[in-house]
Amino acid sequence: MNAAGIRASRPSAALIGNVALLAALCVVAGVFFGLHDGDWFEVAPLRGRWLAASAVSLAYFGFAGWIFWRTRPKADEASAETASEASLLLAYASQTGFAQDLAERSATSLRAAGVHVRLRDLGKLDAATLASADRALFVVSTTGEGDAPDPALAFVRDVLGRPLALETLRYGLLALGDREYEHFCGFGHALDEWLRHGGAKPLFDLIEVDNGDEGALRHWQHHLSLLAGQPDLPDWTAPSYQAWRLAERRELNPGSAGAAAYHVAFAPPAGEKPDWRAGDIAEIGPRNSPAAVRALLDALSLDPEADIELGGKRERLRDIAARSHLPAPEDAAGMDAQALAARLQPLPHREYSIASLPDDGALHVLLRRMLRPDGSPGIGSGWLCDYAALGGEIALRIRSNPNFHPPHPDRPLILIGNGTGIAGLRAHLKARVAAGARRNWLLFGERNADRDFFYADEIRRWRETGFIERLDLAFSRDGGDVRYVQDALSAAVDDLRAWIAQGASVYVCGSLHGMAPGVDAVLRQALGEEAVDALRIEGRYRRDVY
Structure with a gap:
């Protein structure tokens, strides 16, 4: 549906209608008042009736005033x-x-x-x-x-x-x-x-x-x-997490010129078989480091094991502090355990593209270990890469992301990504392999092939067995001309046009800045603005970028 297809009418219809109704009521009242001549028939209204009528009138105008105030321009x-x-x-x-x-x-x-x-x-x-x-x-x-x-x-x-x-x-x-x-x-x-x-x-x-x-x-x-530019903004509503378990943590790019990237696997709650699709998102409830929690409670002379009632249930103070923004000790000086717990605000969730399928037996993510200006790790990556113990509990929720779910297996698929964006593309490739869909073209870019080619063994195996029909790689730090994934796509525009003509979908996963607009520019230059917009409207051009 385009903009011209949306019905338009007078913007003040509601106001005009209300004014017209009030005017009509005033006219009716005037007519009846004109019919009144002399004393009241039989008996004048009692004083209580006058008061009641006045109260109803005041209530009406008060309600009307509240509606006006609620909808007023700020x-x-x-x-x-x-x-x-x-x-x-x-x-x-x-x-x-x-x-x-x-x-x-x-x-x-x-x-x-x-x-x-x-x-x-x-x-x-x-x-x-x-x-x-x-x-x-x-x-x-x-x-x-x-x-x-x-x-x-x-x-x-x-x-x-x-x-x-x-x-x-x-x-x-x-x-x-x-x-x-x-x-x-x-x-x-x-x-x-x-x-x-x-x-x-x-x-x-x-x-x-x-x-x-x-x-x-x-x-x-x-x-x-x-x-x-504030990753710690609080959630409006906290996710309803489940208790998963940290099953695996492995750095994939030691010695990389970029930030460390970790493959992390989570085992589902005992006795449960969660379901998700390629393209879905894992929401993680991060925790502060145990050392930071201990330092704050020691500074406040509070017992970490103190039993606290919060939100209708009882928890230990250190568990509440672990999942909350920690104040400076001087800002919480003099508070007892219950007062501190009541003041703490929960840490916001972190979200990651899921890199696996339920048949893998675990939920996989690939994430960068992000560092703050002072060198300390970020809330989410610090928790998953540094502080969480193997076998320990992880607060996790799966969020459906239908805008990035797979196309029909019969449709050719072009997958484009860089860096940790390969996580979402990996799940799609797994889904295509499981469905027997072989018309897959992967374009992936990173810094160095020997350190930053994430999941290289799997990708090469899928290429060798025919599940990746075409593979284009762009490693920007391997010498020669600097080349990014959008450059690899630009060098293959004839094949791109052919795949699109054959009904291919284009899925992009990775950096919102740099890669995603670069790929979009190549698509529009190769196919034309109208063709790319048509792909997007048809659901054949989808992105999961961040």
Whole structure:
């Protein structure tokens, strides 16, 4: 569905209707008052009746005032502030208030991280404001069969219905919908298509939310944290984790010029057989290092084994502290164990592409050991690469990611990735092998072939046995001209066109910056803008980039 296919009507229909109704009631009241002549018939209303009528009237006008206040433009919406390079435009289109609530939560999280956010109702957003923005986020719902929410119809009529040059805009989009409807997230997709045609570049791929799915909302929050440069932004709702077990941890690239990369395997809870598909995501609940927890509790002279009641259950203080942001000792001085536990805020989740299938007997991920400026490891990678004990418990939840699920086995598949992005592609290759699908083309790039060719033995075996029909590798630090995976794709555009003509899908996994836009540029140059947009709309061009 394109933007022109969305119904547009007068933006103030609800206001006009309410005003007309009140006017009609006033006319009726005036008519009846004109009919009144002289004293009240029989007897004047009792004083109590007058008071009751007054109370009802006050209640009505109070309720009407509350509705107006709830839907009023926020202070920063109503201001005439112009866009600046340091600000981020955040616009919402809401039918029931849910999209507005999510937009306000998003603004609060970003502001807490120091980002200047201008919150706007999409229906009050004009073309000039949008065109002057450098960065924008959109949170939009869909009503009926792919229609825009009523408050956004002015934007549909006045802005979305015509072309707009947006080459300098980078944007992200959260689309709310219900999969029971044929045009799931229809307005979100129409807005996304219009933005792309205007030259806007996505900060990350559109995120669909089916009936308020908390996993998809956490994925949105994950991108908010990356956008703000604050990976520790708290989750709005903590995932419902299961207790998995750390079964294996192995560094795959010792001596690499880049950060260490670890293959990590998790065994499922005893007696359970979790199910997932290629493309799905593992959400991990990280923990602080035992040394950091011990140092804080020692500084506060608190017993790590103290029995604490929190959230209706009892836990040890050290377990609560392990999964929470740790304050500086001076900020918690004088608190007892219960007060400290009540103050602690949980660490945000981390998410990783799953590199295995259920038949492997374990869930595999591939991750970089990330370091902070002070040299200490990041929250998620520090936990999984350094602190978690082999055989120890790992809080893990599987999140379905239907936007990156495999195509039909009969369809040829082009897989493109770099670095740890090979994890998601590995799961897809495993699924293709299991299905007997042999028309697979893998393009992979990293630094050095002798240290950074992750899962090389498997990939070579699949190539030798015919499950990878074509393999193109690009190692940028192996001497000669610097060559990246997008360069390998550019050198094979004739074959690319042939595969696409034969119905191939293109799946990209890896770096959001550098690789993903580079690959997208090659695709558009080789196939044309309209052809690439058609692939995306048909679901034949999918990405899992971060």
